[in-house]
Amino acid sequence: QVTLRESGPALVQPTQTLTLTCTFSGFSLTTSKMSVSWIRQPPGKALEWLARIDWDDDKYYSTSLKTNVTISKDTSKNEVVLTMTNVDPVDTATYYCARGLRWYDYWGQGTLVTVSS
């Protein structure tokens, strides 16, 4: 059974660094063609793709966010971590992690992060 779960702070102050963890089970990121991505959704708005990390440690980032975002994995813990520096209120969103290389067949439930002072 595949599951993913996002965790992290619910509230972050502007200019701070946001760190989110995706803990998954039912698959391994050491398996060829396996991948985990982060996607976010501001309240009432569309989905926005943020970053992806592949089984071979290749990493891909949103063009608009790549200077602020880092994705990493810990295969021993079955975790993928997203770090976003210098956050702004516009980064307020529900953040999802999802499994898949080209499409996402399993998603976490999402975690709402509010950026506010």
Place this chain on the structure above:
Amino acid sequence: DIQVTQSPSSLSASVGDTVTITCRASQSINDYLNWYQQKPRKAPNLLIYGGSNLQSGVPSRFSGRRSGTDFTLTISSLQPEDFATYYCQQSYTSPWTFGQGTKVEIK
């Protein structure tokens, strides 16, 4: 980045209607277009991958087609549980990108 333009942004339909949603890619993406359904306060759910492949467990009233850079999601005989927001996503070239969504509402 490849843009995917989704239309309409919203539509009203009745149970039993056939509904079509379109995504147009800004360049050729072959068949690398996927469709998701999202209900309020829930994560998206994969419906169609690779342009026209039905995800396991998804009802056959959902179908996807490609014509050049235009992709359509068709819902035949709309059911009450189909009222939701639908998103397309291209996966031809990184970064992957999503459409702006289509909200299907009850008429």
